[in-house]
Amino acid sequence: MKLKLALASTIFLTIFSGNVLAQDIDAGRLLFGVCSACHGPNGEGLQALNGPRIAGQQAWYTIRQLQNFKSGARGSDSRDIYGQQMAPMAQILTTDQAIKDVAAYIESLGS
Numbered sequence: 001m002k003l004k005l006a007l008a009s010t011i012f013l014t015i016f017s018g019n020v021l022a023q024d025i026d027a028g029r030l031l032f033g034v035c036s037a038c039h040g041p042n043g044e045g046l047q048a049l050n051g052p053r054i055a056g057q058q059a060w061y062t063i064r065q066l067q068n069f070k071s072g073a074r075g076s077d078s079r080d081i082y083g084q085q086m087a088p089m090a091q092i093l094t095t096d097q098a099i100k101d102v103a104a105y106i107e108s109l110g111s
């Protein structure tokens with residue numbers, strides 16, 4: 001009985017500990033390597049490649065924009081030159097977790 005309880009609580013903790021959903025800034029830092037090519041090493045922006053400053057942007061906003069680029073809600077119009085540069089980059093972030101991680105890292109760049 002005790003063993004079963006211990007097992008059940010271990011499984012419960014593994015699933016609900018939040019590890020699966022929490023953002024991971026270190027993972028985000030690795031992902032940001034690609035982004036830095038256009039947004040600058042610290043997200044400060046890079047005019048030569050049209051990358052706007054994104055450092056310190058709040059994560060909820062970044063997450064929303066990355067989802068919009070991925071779904072095509074943003075950056076799919078042929079007249080939207082800058083959006084079209086960014087849209088394929090959002091596809092690199094294949095999971096919601098990756099989007100959360102990179103957004104958390106970008107937010108941390110502001111401070």
Ligand code: HEC
Pocket residue numbers: 031032034035036037038039049050051052054062065066082083085086089090092093102
């Ligand atoms: C090829 C250059 C390039 C790369 C690489 C790139 N971006 Fe962008 N990004 C842009 C451009 C250009 C824009 C401006 C788009 C617009 O004006 O709509 C942009 C816009 C954005 C925006 C919207 C900013 C706002 O204020 O709404 C976010 C967020 C963003 N990029 C995140 C990223 C992330 C995260 C990565 C890495 C996975 C990345 N970008 C990689 C060029 C790039």
